[in-house]
Amino acid sequence: MTMKPLNTFHFASPATFYPLAGRLQPLFALLALALAAAGLYVGFFVAPTDAQQGEGYRIIFVHVPTSWMAMFLYCVMAFWAAVGLVFNTRLASMMASAIAPTGAMFALLSLLTGSLWGKPMWGTWWVWDARLTSTLILLFLYLGFLALQAAVDDPRRADKAGAILALVGVVNVPIIYFSVKWWNTLHQGASVSITKSSSMAQTMLLAMLLMALAFWMYSIAVALARVRNIILEREAHTEWVQHAMA
Amino acid sequence: MQWHSVGEFFAMGGYAPYVWGSVGATAVLMIVEPWLLRRQHRQIVHALRHRLRAEQNATQPTPRAQP
Amino acid sequence: MSLPGRPPGEQIPLVDAARSAKGAPWIVNAALVSLRRDLLLAARRRSEVLTALFFFVVVVSLFPLAIGPEPALLRRIGPGALWVAALLATLLGLPRLFAADHADGTLEQMALSPQPFALQMAGKVAAHWLLCGLPLVLLAPLLGLQFGLDGDAQGVLMLSLLIGTPLLSLIGAIGAALTLGVRGGGVLLSLLVLPLYIPALVFGAGSVEAEAAGLGVRGHLSVLGAMLALAVFFAPWATTAAVRVALE
Numbered sequence: 001m002t003m004k005p006l007n008t009f010h011f012a013s014p015a016t017f018y019p020l021a022g023r024l025q026p027l028f029a030l031l032a033l034a035l036a037a038a039g040l041y042v043g044f045f046v047a048p049t050d051a052q053q054g055e056g057y058r059i060i061f062v063h064v065p066t067s068w069m070a071m072f073l074y075c076v077m078a079f080w081a082a083v084g085l086v087f088n089t090r091l092a093s094m095m096a097s098a099i100a101p102t103g104a105m106f107a108l109l110s111l112l113t114g115s116l117w118g119k120p121m122w123g124t125w126w127v128w129d130a131r132l133t134s135t136l137i138l139l140f141l142y143l144g145f146l147a148l149q150a151a152v153d154d155p156r157r158a159d160k161a162g163a164i165l166a167l168v169g170v171v172n173v174p175i176i177y178f179s180v181k182w183w184n185t186l187h188q189g190a191s192v193s194i195t196k197s198s199s200m201a202q203t204m205l206l207a208m209l210l211m212a213l214a215f216w217m218y219s220i221a222v223a224l225a226r227v228r229n230i231i232l233e234r235e236a237h238t239e240w241v242q243h244a245m246a
Numbered sequence: 247m248q249w250h251s252v253g254e255f256f257a258m259g260g261y262a263p264y265v266w267g268s269v270g271a272t273a274v275l276m277i278v279e280p281w282l283l284r285r286q287h288r289q290i291v292h293a294l295r296h297r298l299r300a301e302q303n304a305t306q307p308t309p310r311a312q313p
Numbered sequence: 314m315s316l317p318g319r320p321p322g323e324q325i326p327l328v329d330a331a332r333s334a335k336g337a338p339w340i341v342n343a344a345l346v347s348l349r350r351d352l353l354l355a356a357r358r359r360s361e362v363l364t365a366l367f368f369f370v371v372v373v374s375l376f377p378l379a380i381g382p383e384p385a386l387l388r389r390i391g392p393g394a395l396w397v398a399a400l401l402a403t404l405l406g407l408p409r410l411f412a413a414d415h416a417d418g419t420l421e422q423m424a425l426s427p428q429p430f431a432l433q434m435a436g437k438v439a440a441h442w443l444l445c446g447l448p449l450v451l452l453a454p455l456l457g458l459q460f461g462l463d464g465d466a467q468g469v470l471m472l473s474l475l476i477g478t479p480l481l482s483l484i485g486a487i488g489a490a491l492t493l494g495v496r497g498g499g500v501l502l503s504l505l506v507l508p509l510y511i512p513a514l515v516f517g518a519g520s521v522e523a524e525a526a527g528l529g530v531r532g533h534l535s536v537l538g539a540m541l542a543l544a545v546f547f548a549p550w551a552t553t554a555a556v557r558v559a560l561e
Contacts, residue, residue: 055259059268113268140508151495160558179512225283232290245294
């Protein structure tokens with residue numbers, strides 16, 4: 001008996017990916033809700049009070065996952081942009097464009113929650129902490145990507161230009177992080193870090209991980225929804241879209 | 247469980263505005279984003295259906311009245 | 314034969330430029346030809362180059378006007394202000410890098426020619442540095458006097474700018490290529506490129522601060538040099554890819 005060869009590129013066509021995305025999206029949304037519920041429960045009802053920061057430290061259960069997501073989504077976005085550039089496929093580039101706004105949102109949330117954490121702890125609304133400053137620059141990188149894609153009219157040129165920018169950005173992210181860390185220690189002497197050190201209770205770590213997973217599932221669900229919208233807009237002239245709309 | 251009352255839970259040891267502000271902002275954005283996407287989806291489908299119908303009407307000859 | 318979009322005095326057809334650079338080794342020839350052409354064109358349009366330099370001078374003067382003339386404070390912010398002004402002045406010259414050649418079709422001719430496109434682009438970036446970056450390096454000590462920087466600080470400042478401005482030109486060229494012919498090009502270019510400039514700014518301005526604090530500048534300048542080396546190898550490829558995307 002011969003095995004049918006696995007067609008890995010079967011879902012690389014927008015026409016086949018669209019219904020698949022539609023079916024997967026609610027699953028990831030449910031996963032996100034379940035994980036968030038678990039994470040919030042552990043974070044707010046199981047994790048103990050912190051010795052130094054009292055109850056205020058509980059912000060890390062949203063702050064740290066949003067920072068991780070902002071960083072992670074940029075890498076995922078750059079990956080799909082690279083795939084789209086190398087294989088010259090539309091769908092991979094559409095995926096990169098779909099991820100970008102969510103990544104920017106998480107970067108913004110990271111800055112906002114970081115600010116709300118810094119105010120009671122350090123007395124100011126903004127601290128030039130290495131992590132916060134890097135996240136600010138990451139937000140600029142996201143905004144640049146979004147602005148470039150919005151400014152270029154031709155969708156394929158927007159895809160490729162955005163891909164080059166995302167790749168240059170992803171290479172620069174470690175360089176930027178290193179530079180900011182250097183700058184931070186140089187100018188502050190004793191490191192004033194807003195992030196919790198490694199002496200974290202097990203339950204706190206668990207809650208953070210659960211929330212990070214929840215945000216990850218959320219990002220996938222949202223990216224699938226957004227890519228469906230992008231597919232509909234860009235493939236509006238094709239027969240399968242017109243058939244689906246009828 | 248370290249919360250001895252509901253009031254204590256909401257007070258968050260005095261950090262209530264910061265903690266609930268953060269959690270609240272996160273929750274709000276993570277609800278608004280999918281809602282916006284759903285709305286955008288409805289708008290796109292509506293616009294495409296509208297355009298499809300307009301094209302179909304344009305290609306069909308208008309029925310002529312019987313003399 | 315006159316090319317559209319440019320006055321007759323400013324056209325240097327590539328053929329003529331290539332003929333005059335005969336004798337140089339072939340692999341570098343493309344870069345040198347492109348460099349010479351851009352320098353000649355800029356020489357005929359001196360006002361554009363000088364405008365960018367005047368911008369640098371004016372922006373630097375804004376900082377003391379905004380912050381106050383207290384000498385100790387100015388000495389502290391001097392290096393940072395000069396570096397920021399250098400960044401902005403470089404950004405100002407970037408849209409000109411490809412715009413004129415793109416408008417009259419020379420860029421397409423360069424892409425289609427048998428010469429390596431990446432080397433031609435490298436030549437253009439080198440010309441941009443010679444016209445925009447190097448004058449900043451030479452002007453900086455003069456402006457450093459406005460901030461009361463001493464001799465050692467001036468020396469480190471010049472050195473950091475000497476290593477840093479080519480880096481700025483190289484990274485900026487990628488941005489200029491990406492925004493070629495795009496609406497709102499200049500401002501968009503700044504948004505794209507400024508975050509990528511931050512490491513250069515941190516180590517460049519930081520080197521002068523380190524000197525003032527009595528710490529060694531070797532570390533900062535080495536990292537700056539390393540970033541320049543990386544950029545010299547990889548930035549022209551990214552720029553070339555971006556220009557090809559713009560030419561499609």
